[in-house]
Amino acid sequence: MAFHEVRFPANLSFGAIGGPERRTEIVALASGFEERNTPWAHARRRFDAGMGLRSLDDLATVIAFFEARAGQLHGFRWKDWSDFKSCLPSGTPRFDDQVIATADGRERTFRLTKAYRSGEATYHRPITKPVTGSVRAGIGGNEVFLGTHYAVDHRTGTITFNEAPENGADITAGFEFDLPVRFDTDRIAVSVATFQAGQVPDIPVVEVRV
Template sequence: MAFHEVRFPANLSFGAIGGPERRTEIVTLASGFEERNTPWAHARRRYDAGMGLRSLDDLAALIAFFEARAGQLHGFRWKDWADFKSCLPSRAPAFDDQEIGRGDGLRVSFPLLKNYRSGAEIYARPVEKPVKDSVRAGIGGVELFPDGGFSVDHQTGLVTFAEPPAVGAEVTAGYEFDVPVRFDTDRIAVSVATFQAGEVPQIPVVEVRI
């Protein structure tokens, strides 16, 4: 599957409904106890792109985007307005928002991560589609800058430093990011009359693994 490095119109995704989905397999034993397991290491996000449509012009923009992606064939970027920063929604990204690794004196490349903490538990989510020119990074509490300090592959989320971080040095980053997705349908069914009357089409979008 090809991936198009283009973002779904952010003004249309603003009103979308969606979020993370997990898959849990549950077996209830004869004793009444449960065994729970999951085949997924990472959540998969789903959205409804139809909920952001407010006008016929919006509908036309959506259809054009859908046709350019050939329906489900090609993936694209999606801005999840509920979760698109390395920090809290009210803040601007800073170079020390997220720990993405520790130096060993040899390694120079580190994939971007977002850590979700609740109590003693931490889930590290891979971030593969950072927004261009939004990434800030640092080593050992000192911010570095792209003009010589590090570079970013915006298609994979890999940060590469000019020199390997020292052994034990904390490697951090802050950024905005998109979710890699595709349409989860090959068909858009809409009536202009019902749309103008307030009925919006369902246009499912699902996260893809890169």
């Protein structure tokens, strides 16, 4: 699958409905207890891109984007307005938002992650599509700077430091990020009459692994 490093128009994804989806396999035992397991290590997010459309011009923009991606063939970036920062939605990313690794004195490249905590449980989500110009990083509680101390691969979500950080130092980062997605259909069905009357087309979008 090819991936196009282009973002679906953010003003049109603003009104989209969707969010994370998990897959849980549940087996009911004869005793009445359950055994639960999941084949997925990470959630998969789904959205309806049609819900953000407000006008025929919006519809034309989406159809052009759909045709340029050849339907389901090529992936693209998507802004999830409910979850697109390393900090709270109302905040501004800081270099110490997320602890992404502990240095071993040898490794120079680290993957961006975001931690989700509730009670004693923590889920670490890999971030593969950071927004260009948004990534800040730190080593051992001190901010370091892009170009001078490290480089970012915005296609894979990795940070590479010019020199290996000192053993035991916390590697931290703050960032904005997109989702890698594709259209989950090869067909957009729309009637101009019904669209003008308020009925928007279904345009499903689904997260992909990259």
